[in-house]
Amino acid sequence: MRYNEDMKNYSFKASREEIERILSDYRNSGKLSSGDDILKWKIRDSGFSINIYNSGSVVFSGQKAEELYRRYRSLIQPVLPQAGSDEVGTGDFFGPICVCAAFVDEDIFSQIARMNLTDSKQLTDIYIREIAPVLIDKVPHSLLVLENSRYNQVIRSHNMNAIKAMMHNKAYLNLQGKGITLPSQCVVDDFCGETLYYRYLSGEPEVFHGLTFHTKAESQFISVAIGSIISRYAFLKYMDELSERYLSVFPKGAGEPVDQFAAEFVRQHGLEELRKVAKCNFRNYQKLL
Numbered sequence: 001m002r003y004n005e006d007m008k009n010y011s012f013k014a015s016r017e018e019i020e021r022i023l024s025d026y027r028n029s030g031k032l033s034s035g036d037d038i039l040k041w042k043i044r045d046s047g048f049s050i051n052i053y054n055s056g057s058v059v060f061s062g063q064k065a066e067e068l069y070r071r072y073r074s075l076i077q078p079v080l081p082q083a084g085s086d087e088v089g090t091g092d093f094f095g096p097i098c099v100c101a102a103f104v105d106e107d108i109f110s111q112i113a114r115m116n117l118t119d120s121k122q123l124t125d126i127y128i129r130e131i132a133p134v135l136i137d138k139v140p141h142s143l144l145v146l147e148n149s150r151y152n153q154v155i156r157s158h159n160m161n162a163i164k165a166m167m168h169n170k171a172y173l174n175l176q177g178k179g180i181t182l183p184s185q186c187v188v189d190d191f192c193g194e195t196l197y198y199r200y201l202s203g204e205p206e207v208f209h210g211l212t213f214h215t216k217a218e219s220q221f222i223s224v225a226i227g228s229i230i231s232r233y234a235f236l237k238y239m240d241e242l243s244e245r246y247l248s249v250f251p252k253g254a255g256e257p258v259d260q261f262a263a264e265f266v267r268q269h270g271l272e273e274l275r276k277v278a279k280c281n282f283r284n285y286q287k288l289l
Contacts, residue, residue, distance in 0.1 A: 010069035011059040017114045019052055022072055025122050071220050075117065081105035081183040083175065084223030085168050087191075088120065088231040090160055093254045093262065093284045094277055095239050096148060097163065098231040101171035102141040103180050104223045111138050117225045120218070120232035132233030135226055142174035145234055152280045158200075161192040165200035172208040186210060187224050189217040242277055250277075254284055262288060 014022075023041065026032040031045050035052075043050035048062035060069045085101035104112075115131055135141075144167050146154075154163055168188055176182060188197070190213035201207045217224040242250045246269065251257045262284055266274055271288065278285060 009059055009061050010065050011057055012069070012073060013056050014052075014058045015056065018072075019056070019058065021075065021117075022050065022052070022058065071216075074220050075222050075225065078104070078109065078222045079185065080109055082185040082187065082221060082223045083172070083180075083182050084187040084189075084217060084221045084225075084227050085171050086120075086189045086218050086224050086228035086231055087164055087167065088228065088235045090164065091254060092235075092252055093258045093279055093282050094148075094242065094250045095235055095252070097146040097151060097167065098143065098234040098238075099146075099164065099167040099171050100141055100143045100227040100230040100234070101168070101175050102135075102139050102223045102226040102230065103175060103182070104139060104226065105183075108139055109222070112226075117222055117229065120225075120228040122219075123229070123232075125232075125236055128229055128232050129236065132229055135230055136233075139226055139230075140175065140178060140180050141227070141230055142171040142178070143230055143234055144171055144174075145238065147238075148279055149276045152275060155279070155281050161196065162200040164191055165197050166204065168197075169201050169204060169208055172211075173206055176208070182208075182210075184210070185212065187212050187214055187217050187221045189224050189228075190215045246277075254282055259284055259287060 023032065026043050031043050033042050033044070034040070035042050038054060039051055040054045041052040048060065048064035048068055050068065051059045051061070053059075058072075081104060083101060083103045085099060087097060087099040089095050089097040112135065115134070120128060146163070146167065151163070158166070172182065172186065188211050192200070194211070194213050197211075197213070198207070214220060218228045219225070239250050239252070246265070248261070248265070251261050262274065262278065266288055274285075274288070
């Protein structure tokens, strides 16, 4: 790394695959533009700029330069071993909540280093369907899927963050149960803070301690990114199964298209059937009553 105190510049030499990993975050954002024979790509936004040169050098400048450097550098050359977890589906009216904890050491990283691994929200569903089976095969992990029929029972006595805390905790315990010696760096994508997280687990028979909590961890830690990708893949597969079962393409999220679909679903299958596939504490459900 080279650092200029006055200009706040950070730089490193990147491979073609590593450059593609950065570009994938900014395509279709309006912030990415092509350069010339020397400066191949330019990324501009308030607070930072990224210059990617034909030589492979990547230069980060501006107030957010250090944050961005550390984000991409940690994914490209992470501190290993590490474990990380993330969840998917908490904002979706239909579909389950999926939580995955993944373990990565030097040997595992060498097998997946060329893949474009980052937060699943930055990747297309098509790409996730392509890479997730490879990750599932190569990366030790624990995946939990909470179906909505069960979710609707649990949410009566626990809020969403408590449910997530219990699922993350169980995922790490399951990893240990598979014979994985978890490292000192075990990262949760922070959703409630450390104090509340462990308070939510006060009634659990076994609690995994020693976690660190980071916001946007899926963009900073490769293990969390993998947890995010595998969780998203499980969510997509479950939505596929719902669509096949009911011969309808279930929409994601909780916006107006979901309201329209839910109303039609109730007309065809009834409110009781909806309770099996939807989160009944969402406002989308209340609108149907």
